[in-house]
Amino acid sequence: xxxxxxxxxxxxxxxxxxxxxxxxxxxxxxxxxxxxxxxxxxxxxxxxxxxxxxxxxxxxxxxxxxxxxxxxxxxxxxxxxxxxxxxxxxxxxxxxxxxxxxxxxxxxxxxxxxxxxxxxxxxxxxxxxxxxxxxxxxxxxxxxxxxxxxxxxxxxxxxxxxxxxxxxxxxxxxxxxxxxxxxxxxxxxxxxxxxxxxxxxxxxxxxxxxxxxxxxxxxxxxxxxxxxxxxxxxxxxxxxxxxxxxxxxxxxxxxxxxxxx
Amino acid sequence: xxxxxxxxxxxxxxxxxxxxxxxxxxxxxxxxxxxxxxxxxxxxxxxxxxxxxxxxxxxxxxxxxxxxxxxxxxxxxxxxxxxxxxxxxxxxxxxxxxxxxxxxxxxxxxxxxxxxxxxxxxxxxxxxxxxxxxxxxxxxxxxxxxxxxxxxxxxxxxxxxxxxxxxxxxxxxxxxxxxxxxxxxxxxxxxxxxxxxxxxxxxxxxxxxxxxxxxxxxxxxxxxxxxxxxxxxxxxxxxxxxxxxxxxxxxxxxxxxxxxx
Numbered sequence: 001x002x003x004x005x006x007x008x009x010x011x012x013x014x015x016x017x018x019x020x021x022x023x024x025x026x027x028x029x030x031x032x033x034x035x036x037x038x039x040x041x042x043x044x045x046x047x048x049x050x051x052x053x054x055x056x057x058x059x060x061x062x063x064x065x066x067x068x069x070x071x072x073x074x075x076x077x078x079x080x081x082x083x084x085x086x087x088x089x090x091x092x093x094x095x096x097x098x099x100x101x102x103x104x105x106x107x108x109x110x111x112x113x114x115x116x117x118x119x120x121x122x123x124x125x126x127x128x129x130x131x132x133x134x135x136x137x138x139x140x141x142x143x144x145x146x147x148x149x150x151x152x153x154x155x156x157x158x159x160x161x162x163x164x165x166x167x168x169x170x171x172x173x174x175x176x177x178x179x180x181x182x183x184x185x186x187x188x189x190x191x192x193x194x195x196x197x198x199x200x201x202x203x204x205x206x207x208x209x210x211x212x213x214x215x216x217x218x219x220x221x222x223x224x225x226x227x228x229x230x231x232x233x234x235x236x237x238x239x240x241x242x243x244x245x246x247x248x249x250x251x252x253x254x255x256x257x258x259x260x261x
Numbered sequence: 262x263x264x265x266x267x268x269x270x271x272x273x274x275x276x277x278x279x280x281x282x283x284x285x286x287x288x289x290x291x292x293x294x295x296x297x298x299x300x301x302x303x304x305x306x307x308x309x310x311x312x313x314x315x316x317x318x319x320x321x322x323x324x325x326x327x328x329x330x331x332x333x334x335x336x337x338x339x340x341x342x343x344x345x346x347x348x349x350x351x352x353x354x355x356x357x358x359x360x361x362x363x364x365x366x367x368x369x370x371x372x373x374x375x376x377x378x379x380x381x382x383x384x385x386x387x388x389x390x391x392x393x394x395x396x397x398x399x400x401x402x403x404x405x406x407x408x409x410x411x412x413x414x415x416x417x418x419x420x421x422x423x424x425x426x427x428x429x430x431x432x433x434x435x436x437x438x439x440x441x442x443x444x445x446x447x448x449x450x451x452x453x454x455x456x457x458x459x460x461x462x463x464x465x466x467x468x469x470x471x472x473x474x475x476x477x478x479x480x481x482x483x484x485x486x487x488x489x490x491x492x493x494x495x496x497x498x499x500x501x502x503x504x505x506x507x508x509x510x511x512x513x514x515x516x517x518x519x520x521x522x
Binding site for chain 2: 050051070073074075076077078079081082083085086087088089090091094095096097098099101102103104131134138140147149151152153154155
């Protein structure tokens with residue numbers, strides 16, 4: 001099977017223009033087929049502040065009310081997505097910006113939770129690999145914003161990490177998928193404050209040990225759990241590492257590789 | 262050649278939720294192949310006001326400074342585009358939301374004008390019919406926001422009427438294109454204040470007479486000039502009329518038809 005890179009870029013890169021430019025240059029140079037999934041950075045929060053829309057939090061989790069949904073739709077699917085698309089076009093990388101609603105690539109529903117109403121937050125039912133495969137095979141590189149919709153036409157704010165994972169899983173039927181989570185840290189760290197303590201490789205057994213010994217930073221646990229779930233669903237490889245080191249993540253000279261064995 | 266409807270909806274429809282819903286229902290029911298081009302409505306102006314960004318006008322024409330560009334990108338390519346896409350998806354019309362940057366469908370440049378700097382306003386160099394044809398032939402209905410980019414990756418605010426016209430022209434090589442400008446009036450009117458005075462059909466000769474007798478509302482002249490230019494470039498038919506009467510515009514029982522002869 002042909003290689004496909006499914007690459008998620010974290011929010012911090014989007015907030016820093018120079019870092020974003022440099023990342024997009026690296027991304028455009030990947031000769032293989034690829035999909036980019038992006039978050040939103042701090043721009044949505046900034047815009048909400050400017051408009052006097054207060055962020056609602058329940059148990060530390062952000063609630064997407066109708067005004068916040070409007071903002072994230074504008075920022076993620078509009079400003080951020082189209083800027084990335086236009087910049088990659090100028091690098092001769094022929095991109096197509098998509099939300100989950102476009103070409104019906106992601107089917108989602110409003111989150112149902114026994115005690116908390118998260119508002120307009122989407123959980124993914126399915127990814128439709130066919131249109132994505134068609135775009136990729138016709139030479140287009142999809143750039144995906146974390147906005148989906150339900151079957152009633154309601155837009156929903158959706159976690160970009162989860163979108164990356166679900167797309168990687170769905171595309172594994174057609175490609176040898178490498179899922180790359182690129183963010184601000186160099187990988188999974190033994191000491192969260194020291195970027196030099198990257199663990200080069202984690203398998204299930206080692207992961208259990210690390211968790212037992214509480215050596216893993218709590219924020220990393222969902223990312224690694226997702227990585228194993230992806231591997232169990234046919235994704236070839238999951239790599240977590242620094243966005244600034246994209247080429248080294250791809251050639252395995254940087255970051256943390258999550259593996260079965 | 263197969264029929265293709267290239268339909269532009271005016272801004273006022275986007276501002277009125279019920280009218281928009283009804284229009285989208287009508288649009289989804291068109292059995293033939295189709296492309297929708299939308300403007301932005303008053304939402305962009307409202308958002309600019311809320312953020313304290315003043316509209317700049319030179320000789321009555323709006324200038325797109327960098328802050329305004331950000332707003333129109335968010336509103337047109339984000340909020341409006343994705344809401345239309347999601348609503349049409351719920352009507353079982355499989356849509357794909359695009360700006361001119363996506364799949365490189367429109368190449369544009371920043372407007373060059375001897376005396377006025379319009380800011381980040383795009384003039385169209387070319388429309389790339391190939392990806393649009395591919396999308397349409399694979400069952401997708403493109404929904405296009407009036408944002409383009411230049412070859413340096415700079416996003417540009419671009420007139421939606423012009424986009425509709427240029428797309429109609431480019432697609433005429435592959436389809437029998439009917440270009441429909443749907444807006445708030447019933448068509449080209451003899452008396453601008455009386456919706457019952459629709460002129461059912463205008464050819465070149467009659468247009469000259471109407472202009473000489475000053476019977477045409479000045480605001481309509483660029484629309485009609487563009488219509489004739491489109492006809493001269495292979496577009497089969499141009500119809501101007503009320504968005505609420507979409508099906509009647511298509512079956513020629515409403516609106517103004519612009520024809521060569």
